[in-house]
Amino acid sequence: MVAIEDIRSRAKELLEGGMVRAVLGFRRSSAGLLAEPTFVVASEDVASLVWDATCVHNLALYLVNEKKRQKAERTPDTRPLAIIAKGCDSRAINVLLQENHVAREEVVILGVSCEGGGVVDTRKLADALRGKEAASAVCDDTGKVKVATASGEVTFPAADVLADRCLECTIAYPSVSDTMFGEKVDERGFTARFAAVKSIAAMSEQERSAFWDGHFERCIRCYACRAVCPMCYCDECVVDSTSFIVSPMTTAEEKANRIRWIQRSTTPADNAMYHMVRAMHLAGRCIDCAECERVCPVNIPLRLLNTSLEQEALEMFEYTPGMDPAQPSLISSFRDDDPNDFIR
Amino acid sequence: METILKKERLSEWVAQIGARATVFAPAFADGIWNFCAVAADTKVEFDHGNTVRPAKGFVFPQREVLYRFRQESGKAPELMETLPAAAPTVVFGVRPCDGRAMVRNDKVFTCGFNDPYYQARRDQVVFVGLACSEPPSQNCFCLSVGGSPHSEDGLDVLMTELDGRYHVKAITAKGREIVEGAAALLDKAQAADGKAAAKAHADADKHPQRALATMEKVAAGLKEHFDSPKWDELARACIGCGACTYLCPSCHCFDINDEITSNVPLTGERVRTWDNCQFPDFTMHSSGHNPRHDTGARLRQRVSHKLLYFVENHNIQQCTGCGRCISHCPVGIDIVRVATEVSGQ
Ligand code: SF4
Ligand code: SF4
Ligand code: SF4
Numbered sequence: 001m002v003a004i005e006d007i008r009s010r011a012k013e014l015l016e017g018g019m020v021r022a023v024l025g026f027r028r029s030s031a032g033l034l035a036e037p038t039f040v041v042a043s044e045d046v047a048s049l050v051w052d053a054t055c056v057h058n059l060a061l062y063l064v065n066e067k068k069r070q071k072a073e074r075t076p077d078t079r080p081l082a083i084i085a086k087g088c089d090s091r092a093i094n095v096l097l098q099e100n101h102v103a104r105e106e107v108v109i110l111g112v113s114c115e116g117g118g119v120v121d122t123r124k125l126a127d128a129l130r131g132k133e134a135a136s137a138v139c140d141d142t143g144k145v146k147v148a149t150a151s152g153e154v155t156f157p158a159a160d161v162l163a164d165r166c167l168e169c170t171i172a173y174p175s176v177s178d179t180m181f182g183e184k185v186d187e188r189g190f191t192a193r194f195a196a197v198k199s200i201a202a203m204s205e206q207e208r209s210a211f212w213d214g215h216f217e218r219c220i221r222c223y224a225c226r227a228v229c230p231m232c233y234c235d236e237c238v239v240d241s242t243s244f245i246v247s248p249m250t251t252a253e254e255k256a257n258r259i260r261w262i263q264r265s266t267t268p269a270d271n272a273m274y275h276m277v278r279a280m281h282l283a284g285r286c287i288d289c290a291e292c293e294r295v296c297p298v299n300i301p302l303r304l305l306n307t308s309l310e311q312e313a314l315e316m317f318e319y320t321p322g323m324d325p326a327q328p329s330l331i332s333s334f335r336d337d338d339p340n341d342f343i344r
Numbered sequence: 345m346e347t348i349l350k351k352e353r354l355s356e357w358v359a360q361i362g363a364r365a366t367v368f369a370p371a372f373a374d375g376i377w378n379f380c381a382v383a384a385d386t387k388v389e390f391d392h393g394n395t396v397r398p399a400k401g402f403v404f405p406q407r408e409v410l411y412r413f414r415q416e417s418g419k420a421p422e423l424m425e426t427l428p429a430a431a432p433t434v435v436f437g438v439r440p441c442d443g444r445a446m447v448r449n450d451k452v453f454t455c456g457f458n459d460p461y462y463q464a465r466r467d468q469v470v471f472v473g474l475a476c477s478e479p480p481s482q483n484c485f486c487l488s489v490g491g492s493p494h495s496e497d498g499l500d501v502l503m504t505e506l507d508g509r510y511h512v513k514a515i516t517a518k519g520r521e522i523v524e525g526a527a528a529l530l531d532k533a534q535a536a537d538g539k540a541a542a543k544a545h546a547d548a549d550k551h552p553q554r555a556l557a558t559m560e561k562v563a564a565g566l567k568e569h570f571d572s573p574k575w576d577e578l579a580r581a582c583i584g585c586g587a588c589t590y591l592c593p594s595c596h597c598f599d600i601n602d603e604i605t606s607n608v609p610l611t612g613e614r615v616r617t618w619d620n621c622q623f624p625d626f627t628m629h630s631s632g633h634n635p636r637h638d639t640g641a642r643l644r645q646r647v648s649h650k651l652l653y654f655v656e657n658h659n660i661q662q663c664t665g666c667g668r669c670i671s672h673c674p675v676g677i678d679i680v681r682v683a684t685e686v687s688g689q
């Protein structure tokens with residue numbers, strides 16, 4: 001088991017030594033069960049850091065957001081940011097490193113192994129508790145989750161309440177870190193990788209199309225899925241109206257005729273187009289932290305889209321994203337020993 | 345006008361109304377509570393938490409066509425009016441906070457200038473509220489913003505669950521119409537029923553909720569601390585999505601765009617869609633300058649609009665305490681905590 005005291009004392013050292021500008025970790029939230037991201041800047045505040053099965057967020061996102069924030073600052077603090085990263089989060093950092101979005105010296109990675117466990121899925125938990133609110137959730141070495149509610153403690157098997165991505169996760173420890181907490185556990189034995197997406201693949205084309213139409217219809221285009229994704233870092237996204245640069249010379253006609261690939265309207269076509277664009281832009285980059293699916297207020301199973309592309313990248317090109325910052329990226333590389341003939 | 349409906353007759357009442365109007369009621373589908381159209385002979389039961397999407401969409405849909413246009417080259421453009429042909433709609437199971445939000449939306453869309461698109465829908469919809477016997481979410485705080493789990497504001501009918509029956513109170517003329525139209529199903533409430541409803545309401549008020557200081561204190565505190573460094577601190581984790589505002593029953597900002605369907609001849613529609621102050625491009629000027637350039641400035645706008653500016657303009661808070669923005673924020677940004685910490689109250 002990972003002891004939070006170990007993480008706190010390392011965080012304290014880093015802050016006291018002035019080696020980092022902040023330690024980005026998790027603390028309890030007033031909003032509900034899940035922990036929330038926190039930037040600890042004063043060493044006496046490290047006591048607020050927590051570590052348990054409610055630390056679901058992929059904090060690598062903030063490497064991107066902080067970069068944008070710093071660009072606007074007149075005198076940015078350029079010391080590195082320390083960041084607590086689970087296995088999946090560390091793979092996201094690797095992709096950002098690989099894409100030269102961040103440099104290795106800009107980040108101090110406090111890697112944490114999930115060992116034999118993972119993080120909770122609040123929707124599964126709500127089902128399992130039949131509406132009772134959970135006050136805390138702690139995962140043991142075998143993935144069993146102990147949940148406290150107002151009327152006592154309940155223990156659930158992993159499959160009932162852990163996030164699907166954790167059940168399917170094969171490398172539940174950081175692929176890159178400066179300090180690592182916890183043991184590397186290779187035998188997890190919950191579910192096979194790609195189990196969820198394989199169930200969709202069994203549908204006929206018509207069934208699948210109806211399945212997605214039904215889900216996309218609910219999308220309110222809040223873009224929480226995009227905003228929470230560490231890989232969706234473009235300054236200008238095709239769906240935003242800012243993707244058209246206006247200068248004093250731009251005529252009214254040019255403004256009126258600007259190309260809008262995707263309208264703001266939440267019509268079925270525009271919604272489907274948005275999701276298609278996002279999925280394609282994540283092929284070979286998505287590391288399956290499943291944050292997009294977690295944050296979707298209307299419960300669209302977005303993880304299925306991205307893992308299906310992840311599966312194709314693996315089956316067609318033997319490519320797994322986020323394993324190594326030095327590996328050439330899937331989209332921009334060509335290999336002689338590519339397993340697929342069609343490309344040669 | 346107060347009546348009593350036996351629980352087992354709820355579906356019958358809904359079916360009767362369904363013969364004349366489209367009926368919506370909360371249903372649990374695809375893992376969330378939502379207002380769904382009730383098909384004939386569906387059994388309707390109320391055991392819902394608050395719906396993820398608020399009731400505002402019935403009067404202020406996410407997409408509204410304002411008019412159509414057509415222009416042959418070299419000729420003057422023709423404009424075709426497209427006022428919504430709203431059909432009579434009855435929405436059941438509306439929580440009192442969503443009802444109160446409707447009063448706020450009315451202020452925005454019908455006071456001073458009467459928005460014909462909004463009004464056309466508003467005239468046709470009847471909101472049948474359901475009093476909360478206990479807060480459906482741990483983030484409810486209606487009592488702190490002038491509301492209550494049994495507020496009648498903005499509702500046409502208020503139903504209160506009693507033992508085996510509902511106390512049904514018609515509040516507006518529209519409400520009386522659907523209650524009177526079902527005289528055969530609804531019994532006249534006796535004095536004891538009125539008392540039982542009052543007791544249910546008093547009990548509901550006793551359930552603990554999240555708490556915020558008074559309207560005056562919060563507003564004064566937010567005004568005083570407009571430049572507080574806490575805004576940046578509290579918003580540092582905000583990811584700038586639209587979950588909080590799109591799900592808010594009283595957020596009403598919109599964008600207007602032309603959607604072209606053909607270039608020659610030029611045809612298309614001018615449409616109004618929801619917009620929100622948390623998107624970076626919301627305040628982006630065409631020069632590229634953005635006056636609300638970061639999440640701190642945007643969080644300040646959202647919270648201050650709800651709890652300060654609306655108070656200054658209308659003397660009521662815009663927030664009705666439904667708690668959606670707290671429960672659905674991906675990173676736990678909590679309007680109660682933010683307002684409390686910044687205002688120092
Ligand atoms: S989070 Fe959900 S509702 Fe929001 S844009 Fe993404 S898919 Fe649509
Ligand atoms: S805030 Fe909660 S308790 Fe109050 S009316 Fe809304 S749903 Fe009911
Ligand atoms: S601001 Fe938040 S709590 Fe208040 S009405 Fe809107 S969504 Fe509900």
Ligand code: SF4
Binds near residue numbers: 584672
């Ligand atoms: S406060 Fe939360 S829901 Fe609102 S924009 Fe920020 S991250 Fe999104």
